[in-house]
Amino acid sequence: ILMKTFALYGAVVDTDEERTTIEDCTPGQFRAFTKKLEPNEELQISINSPGGSVYGGIAIANMIR
Numbered sequence: 001i002l003m004k005t006f007a008l009y010g011a012v013v014d015t016d017e018e019r020t021t022i023e024d025c026t027p028g029q030f031r032a033f034t035k036k037l038e039p040n041e042e043l044q045i046s047i048n049s050p051g052g053s054v055y056g057g058i059a060i061a062n063m064i065r
């Protein structure tokens with residue numbers, strides 16, 4: 001089984017300009033990561049985020065669904 005892991009350890013932010021650390025994540029980054037998955041590849045998501053943008057978090061949650 002093919003599997004990739006996405007680790008979200010920083011804050012969720014709305015745009016690249018709002019990132020203050022390399023660990024911060026935008027919905028666009030998550031989308032770009034998922035678009036690289038092969039058709040039958042599984043995705044494991046590891047989240048240990050201190051929080052951040054509610055709107056960015058909702059966007060990522062919607063993509064996960």
